[in-house]
């Protein structure tokens with residue numbers, strides 16, 4: 001593996017991948033250490049903020065334990081500069097119970113994604129996500145690509161569908177990274193993706209009927225586009241659920 005050849009550590013950002021698999025291994029076990037977010041909307045979410053770092057290395061584990069506790073292993077004695085990143089007990093208790101349902105929730109997400117795939121297949125203008133044959137996707141997000149993304153986003157919003165963009169600005173164009181000296185055009189693939197991606201609603205409680213409605217609304221958008229009718233006129237024709 002590339003990292004072994006060059007003596008590199010592999011850190012996994014598994015924040016959107018609780019329960020996902022790659023070549024038979026679970027995310028979190030693919031590298032030297034991994035981070036999972038327990039932000040409330042994640043596949044496994046706390047009732048507030050939270051997260052976890054996992055590793056099989058004792059050295060790394062001790063280092064992480066120091067870092068999360070202000071660099072202190074003995075109270076009021078600080079061997080390194082750390083931070084306060086302790087998971088509070090209430091969140092841990094909630095997560096411990098919710099963890100038991102993670103597998104079931106992931107299966108429900110996968111079933112909904114399958115339904116989206118089936119219903120959106122062949123719709124011109126829509127690119128659906130691909131699951132690699134050696135991977136198990138857990139669909140924290142179900143992201144399609146559409147060239148008329150902003151128009152479709154508004155169209156959906158007007159018809160009661162809350163879609164999202166994850167994420168609208170690539171890292172190299174974030175103001176915080178301006179000091180790195182990159183500009184528009186430096187990463188054209190990421191920039192194009194940022195303009196086309198659209199996250200459709202997905203969460204275990206969503207129903208197949210909801211998915212059908214979202215897909216029909218998307219199909220209507222393209223139907224109207226093809227007829228060349230202005231969208232406002234099409235929208236006022238009624239029959240649309242708000």
Ligand SMILES: Cc1ncc(COP(=O)(O)O)c(C=O)c1O
Nearest residue numbers: 013015016036037038039050051
């Ligand atoms: C891929 C990815 N990495 C990291 C994070 C950060 O997680 P947190 O907000 O818990 O710090 C997120 C959260 O949205 C994420 O989606």
